[in-house]
Amino acid sequence: MKFGTKAIHAGVFPDPSTGAIMTPIFQTSTFVQEAPGKHKGYEYARTQNPTRSQLQANIAALENAKHGFCFSSGMGAIDTLIKLFSPGDEIICTNDLYGGTYRIFTKVFQNYGLKFHFIGMEDVANIENYVTAHTKLIWIETPTNPTLKIIDIAGVAAIAKKHNILLGVDNTFASPYLQTPMDLGADIVMHSLTKYMAGHSDVVMGALVVNDDKLAERIAFFQNACGATPGPQDSFLVLRGIKTLHLRMQRHCENGAVIAHFLRNHPKVDKVYWPGFADHPNHAIAKQQMRDFGGMMSFSLKGDHMEDAMKVLSGTHLFSLAESLGGVESLIGHPASMTHASIPREERLKSGVTDTLIRLSVGVEDVEDLIADLEKALNLI
Template sequence: MKFGTKAIHAGVFPDPSTGAIMTPIYQTSTYVQAAPGEHKGYEYSRTQNPTRHQLQNNIAALENARHGFCFSSGMGAIDTLVKLLSPGDEVIATNDLYGGTYRIFTKVFEKYGIRFHFAGMEDASAVQSFVNERTRMIWVETPTNPTLKINDIAAISAIAKQCGALLAVDNTFASPYLQTPMDLGADVVMHSLTKYMAGHSDVVMGALVCNDDKLAEDIAFLQNSCGAVPGPQDCFLVLRGIKTLHLRMQRHSENGAAVARFLNEHPAVSKVYWPGLPDHPNHDVARRQMRDFGGMLSFSLKGDRIEDAMRVLSATKVFSLAESLGGVESLLGHPASMTHAAIPREERLKSGVTDGLIRLSVGVEDVEDLIGDLEQALI
């Protein structure tokens, strides 16, 4: 089954009671049982809900995985995954990553005796120097947020397997339309479904998918025990959004390419971060593990001054200044003071997140309007 067909049909089925083609919103907290323990697979909606069940199956199918789990946010998904670890365990994470991920690693879980190492992973062999007998997880973003670094999933998977660590990949920027990390050796894939998967800036949700039955059992236990589950209304909205994921991602990628090339030639721009550019670091890896290069990009102005960045941020008319990404509308933001404010400045600078960096989430509007908006803002 091809991707577009899976996006619409995989894991979902008409409502058995009415034949409704859209998965109903099962707005219920509990389910009637014929006798104690005698039920039709559902007993309490924190444990399982039919709307969430179909969404989880759909996401797993898109990622070529066997098991899927949804959470009330992307951070809820990350929180659940790290709870698989124990005090004394160590994690190697990419040093260019979402600020919320950095925050939960360093401000929440380090207190419980879990140690995190942050490493540049563009050269996969660099990961090896952080491996020791306590390494239990390797955390990868690719493309990274916000400088779009490309990390070789298959190469890092080989290192993870050699040391017996779990390889977790944040696939939010790419979505399964552009990249399926499970096929490249990932053990578990995380999504902020809030972004491209839902696609309409109206839902907050996260997901984990995996193939291993024991890992799935452990995640399911934590999902139920800790209770960070989404409601059925939000699950319905994400299911609806996924039905057009392939169409939206194609346009995001087309528009992203046009905007990246425009910025790359603009005299006021010093650097563009977009993996589709031939001179982007690890462009060859991106070509190998991605099907296209997406609508996320960042750029710096000549001089890399924060005051110049702020002038551009306040001058756009089609691009909206806002947190988040992946919706149909185009957004721009200032990572240093918005999405990555939780990362200390010295750490941000090491990974290229300068005070003058601007991040774009290129939407699905007419690209001529997007380029025109940036052109007038860059004057």
């Protein structure tokens, strides 16, 4: 089954009681049982809900995985994942990652005896320098947030398998439309469904997908026991959003390419970080493991003056100044003070997140209007 067909049909089915083609919103907290322990597969909505069940099956199918689990946010998904590990375990992470992930690793789980190593992974051979007998997980984003670094998923997977370590991939920036890490050797794939998967900036949700049955059992236990589960209304919204994922992503990619080239050729722009450029670091790997290059990018201005960056950030109209990404509308943001503010400045600078870096989430509007909007803002400096 091709991707667009899976986005609409995989894991979902008409409601057997009414024939409704859209998955109903099962807005209920509990389910009637014929006798104690005798039920139709559903007992209590934290444990299972039919709307969420179809969404989980759909996401698993899109990632070419067996098991899917949804959570009340992307951070809820990461929280559940890290609970799989014990005090003394070590986790190797890319050093260019979402600020919320860095925060939960260092401010929450580090206090419970887990050890995190934040390293550059553009050369995957660097990872083996940090592998110890206590290493249990390698955690990567690719493309990374916000400098769009590309990490060789298959290369990292080979190292993980060699040392019997789990590999987890945050696939939020790419979505399964652009890459499927499970096919490249990942053990766990995570999504902030809030972003491209839902696609309309109207829901907050996260997901984990896995193939291993025993790993799935452990995740299901934590999902139920800890309770960071989404409600049926949000599950319905994400299911509806996914039905147009392939259409939206195609336009995000098309618009992204035009905007990236516009910025690169603009006299006031210094660097543009977008994996579609032939001279982008690891571009060849991006071409190999991705189907296209997406609508995310970041850029810096010549002179690297904070006041110039602030003028651009506040000077757009169609690019709304806001956190998040992946919606149909275009967004502009300042990672240093917004999405990555929780990362100490010295750590941010190591991965290229300067005080004047600007990040764009290019939407699906008419690209000529987006270019005019950016041109107007750049003319303010």
